[in-house]
Amino acid sequence: MRDLKDDPLGLSDHILTWYDNHARALPWRISPKDRALGIQPDPYRIWLSEVMLQQTTVAAVKDYFHRFTQRWPTVQKLAAAEDGDVMGEWAGLGYYARARNLLKCARVVTDEYAGVFPTTHDSLLKLPGIGPYTAAAISSIAYDLPETVLDGNVERVMARLYNIDAPLPGSKPQLKTLAAALTPNRRPGDYAQAVMDLGATICSPKSPACGICPWRDPCLARTAGTAQSLPQKTPKKPKPTRRGHVYLARASNGDWLLERRPDKGLLGGMLGWPGSEWSEDPAPNPPFASDWRDLGGEVRHTFTHFHLILQVLVTELPTQYPPTERHLRVAADDFRPSDLPTVMRKAFDLWHSQ
DNA sequence: GAGTCGTGGAC
DNA sequence: TGTCCAAGACT
The missing domain is CATH 3.90.79.10 (Nucleoside Triphosphate Pyrophosphohydrolase)
Known part of the structure; x- marks a missing residue:
């Protein structure tokens, strides 16, 4: 059931309806239609895709995802791989600690969890390479549990929806609270993907397409005309x-x-x-x-x-x-x-x- | 909490 | 060309 207390305007229902009609087809994704039929995602594929997607674009990940899942279809197969083969397959994708932790995690899940990824946020958080975002993503997307994902997309969407001026990363706790209040108990997995899809497509960093946004009416930044300049970020140091x-x-x-x-x-x-x-x-x-x-x-x-x-x-x-x-x-x-x-x-x- | 850690595409 | 940015984690 919907949480009327935290979501009085029914924003989660609204974006879920949008997602039903606009969800992108992705290699690791179960479409909302298939999900409604009871088809569940493979937690191994959700975990693999989420690790690959850390600070990396969907376009860059697709080919790597296909090669990895073709070569290592299960977490047990990956756990049994040679280190050098996994590093070589990851080459070009960047942030290579992800690949080392990927292999560590596959071996822990295989040896200590009988090849089945745990379901709760806390247990996932203990695994190598799985931080707050990825734990919430696996728990919600793979197991349909009501965890709140907070990635760059969600931060941007919340900062605009509530017109938050405070700069990142300091404003992160506040944005997390706002995002958590909207997370529904019904279809939390689709909801998590819906907010991220919204951020990746409509509520984009440079020129958001506010005119076609399912949340354009309740969006405070759109009303204030500040959407394009949010979220603010603390300036970065120059590169030597x-x-x-x-x-x-x-x-x-x-x-x-x-x-x-x-x-x-x-x-x-x-x-x-x-x-x-x-x-x-x-x-x-x-x-x-x-x-x-x-x-x-x-x-x-x-x-x-x-x-x-x-x-x-x-x-x-x-x-x-x-x-x-x-x-x-x-x-x-x-x-x-x-x-x-x-x-x-x-x-x-x-x-x-x- | 601030530094470290890759890469390619968009503008 | 340079800058920003992408479904962050780890130290």
């Missing part, structure tokens, strides 16, 4: 520029010298080229002494909190030469540029274009 060197050593038979990066820190657990530190003025640090030739061009890449300019140096890899244990000699047939994080793939692309 760092420099570095990477070393591409290729043998005459096509073998490459790569390294597995340490699990913690930037690009943790991913393959990469041996290289220098990344700093304002990095010291050269070739993996072995040789006549390293500068490729000439530069690799430019921007991370979350700094810009990077890489100098690419190349030489021939001596026969039977793995300098240290962390280095890997990868045969040409086993080398797939798609296994590399994007910044490392850019360095390869520069070599390839020469």
